[in-house]
Amino acid sequence: MSSSKDDAPRPPSKVVEPTKVNTAPQQASTSPGDGAHIPADQIRNPSEVDRNDPNIKVVDIPAEKPRSPSFKEQVFGYAKVIRGTALGKSNVKEHGEQVLRGEGTILAKRRSSTSD
Secondary structure, eight states: OOOHHHHSOOOOSSOOOOOOOOSOOSSSOOSTTSSSSOOGGGOOOGGGSOTTOTTOOOOOOOOOOOOOOOHHHHHHHHHHHHHHHHHTOHHHHHHHHHHHHTSSOOOOOOOOOTTO
16 A cells, blocks of 8 residues: 555756747737727728738628517517408518518507606
8 A cells, every 4th residue: 555645746846947939929919009999090991802812811801791680579570470461451461570680679558657
């Protein structure tokens, strides 16, 4: 059987100098002028840029993705579609379909005061 002394970690066999890093970290923009911010006067339309110029970096921005309806809007939209279908009201059904496509909005009910 081995004693608890034998299970203890052993010290290193030789002493090594601390490691030094000479390059900047690539995590975030931390200094001005590092290229993270592009001045507005340097932004060009694609038609104005020679894409074959090696000194110019062209970044294509994808088209804006249509907004998908929230869960609450989906529930509202499906309810309107079902109600419009069941009652034969095409305008109610169409409003529900618009909400499901992300084109329509949920109209808030106006509550009247009972103290009038």
